[in-house]
Amino acid sequence: AQTVTQSQPEMSVQEAETVTLSCTYDTSESNYYLFWYKQPPSRQMILVIRQEAYKQQNATENRFSVNFQKAAKSFSLKISDSQLGDTAMYFCAFILRGFGNEKLTFGTGTRLTIIP
Amino acid sequence: NAGVTQTPKFQVLKTGQSMTLQCAQDMNHNSMYWYRQDPGMGLRLIYYSASEGTTDKGEVPNGYNVSRLNKREFSLRLESAAPSQTSVYFCASSHRDRGLGEAFFGQGTRLTVV
Numbered sequence: 001a002q003t004v005t006q007s008q009p010e011m012s013v014q015e016a017e018t019v020t021l022s023c024t025y026d027t028s029e030s031n032y033y034l035f036w037y038k039q040p041p042s043r044q045m046i047l048v049i050r051q052e053a054y055k056q057q058n059a060t061e062n063r064f065s066v067n068f069q070k071a072a073k074s075f076s077l078k079i080s081d082s083q084l085g086d087t088a089m090y091f092c093a094f095i096l097r098g099f100g101n102e103k104l105t106f107g108t109g110t111r112l113t114i115i116p
Numbered sequence: 117n118a119g120v121t122q123t124p125k126f127q128v129l130k131t132g133q134s135m136t137l138q139c140a141q142d143m144n145h146n147s148m149y150w151y152r153q154d155p156g157m158g159l160r161l162i163y164y165s166a167s168e169g170t171t172d173k174g175e176v177p178n179g180y181n182v183s184r185l186n187k188r189e190f191s192l193r194l195e196s197a198a199p200s201q202t203s204v205y206f207c208a209s210s211h212r213d214r215g216l217g218e219a220f221f222g223q224g225t226r227l228t229v230v
Contacts, residue, residue: 043223044221045208047219050218091159093219103161104161104210104217109158
C-alpha cells in the first residue's frame, strides 16, 4: 500500500517570506502523480499544484513550486512571497496511474499560518 | 458548473440512527471517493468506486456502506451511527483514464453523532 507522510503538523512564517512544506511517500511503482491541496477555513479542497512522476522538471504555479526528488521519494512545496490568504491546511497526495483501481492517498496535513 | 455536489452540509444524529450522504458529479468522471477528515488524521479513504457498479474498501470502511447508483452518483450510508463517526465527510471524483488524476471535491458534510 502507498503511504504519504507529512512530518510538520504546524508551521508559521512572516508575510512575504518563503516557506517550504515537506512530504515523503512510499511506493514501489514508477508511474504516479503527486499533488498539493490547500484547505482554507472554508473547508473547500483546492488543488495547488501537481507533478507527474515521469517528468524530471519541477512543477511551478506562480508563487508555488515543488522540489520533486524521485529517488528520495520526496515532494516538498515551496511558497514564495507568502500572503495572508495562504493561511490554510496543506495536504500532500499521491495516486498511481495505469492500474484501473487507483486510490488517491493523502498525508495528515500541515497547518500553515502566515503572520502579518 | 456545479462540479461535485454533496448533501447535506451539516447533520446531527443520535447514536443508532441511520442516514445517507448523497454525492453527485457532472464532470463525467469514472472514479468517485468518500473520505473522512479528523483532526491530525488527514483525509482517510472510506470507500472508492472506479466505475459504475464497482466499489472497493478504503482504509476505514467499517460502519459504512456505499452505492454507486450510476456514473454520476455515489452515496455513503451509515446504518447505525456511532459517536466515533463524528467527522467531516468529503466526496470527490476524478478521471481515471484522462487528465492528470486531479480530484474534485464537494463542500463536505459535518456530521455529529451524539
